[in-house]
Amino acid sequence: xxxxxxTVSLDRTDLPTVVVSVLLVNVVGAAPALLxxxxxxxxxxLEKPAIYPPGWVxxxxxxxxxxxxxxxxxxxxxxxxxRRSVRIALALFVLQMIFNVAWTPAFFALEDLTLGLLVIxxxxxxxVATAAAFARVDRRAGALLVPYLLWVTFAAVLNYQxxxxx
Numbered sequence: 001x002x003x004x005x006x007t008v009s010l011d012r013t014d015l016p017t018v019v020v021s022v023l024l025v026n027v028v029g030a031a032p033a034l035l036x037x038x039x040x041x042x043x044x045x046l047e048k049p050a051i052y053p054p055g056w057v058x059x060x061x062x063x064x065x066x067x068x069x070x071x072x073x074x075x076x077x078x079x080x081x082x083r084r085s086v087r088i089a090l091a092l093f094v095l096q097m098i099f100n101v102a103w104t105p106a107f108f109a110l111e112d113l114t115l116g117l118l119v120i121x122x123x124x125x126x127x128v129a130t131a132a133a134f135a136r137v138d139r140r141a142g143a144l145l146v147p148y149l150l151w152v153t154f155a156a157v158l159n160y161q162x163x164x165x166x
Contacts, residue, residue: 014078021077022070028097029066032104042111049161051154065148069093072144076137089133089141096126113163120156127152 010018037043038055076089099122107116127149135142 010075010078014074017078018071018074021074022067025070025073025097026063026066028101029062029069032101035105036108037104038108040108040111043108046162047165049158049165051158051161061151065151068144069148072134072141075141075144076134079137083137085133085137089130089137092126092130092133096123096130099123099126107159113159113166117156117159117163120152120159124149124152124156 038058073090073093076086076093079086081087081090099119103116103119103123106112106119127145131142131145131149134145
């Protein structure tokens with residue numbers, strides 16, 4: 001099978017697409033924090049694993065990752081939604097984003113460490129599939145998902161550690 005990867009050459013006319021994509025991914029990604037988060041008495045009372053980073057790290061990392069995801073989505077979108085590979089990549093992105101967004105309510109709002117672990121373990125292969133699908137459309141887009149995959153891996157280990165120590 002021939003490699004169908006094409007590189008989109010971005011110019012000024014693509015800037016609105018990139019900006020809207022970055023903003024949309026950041027808004028969708030941050031929205032679950034309105035439901036619940038680490039400031040709850042329940043979470044504050046939990047034993048924290050040794051690998052738990054300072055709280056400020058999460059905001060910085062997630063904003064950076066959502067920005068990278070937004071750029072990646074824009075690169076894929078700009079490759080042309082008439083292409084089957086683009087539609088598959090974008091569908092996988094939406095599916096993995098649903099699981100990403102579901103983690104916060106599962107873990108924090110429902111106060112269920114095990115359900116959070118189930119969600120994030122389900123998210124991981126979806127991120128791998130999305131990164132692969134993005135790379136088939138535009139290698140840069142696939143590469144932009146690598147830091148996200150690394151963070152989701154760390155977050156899954158962290159979530160597991162929460163289950164173990166609590």
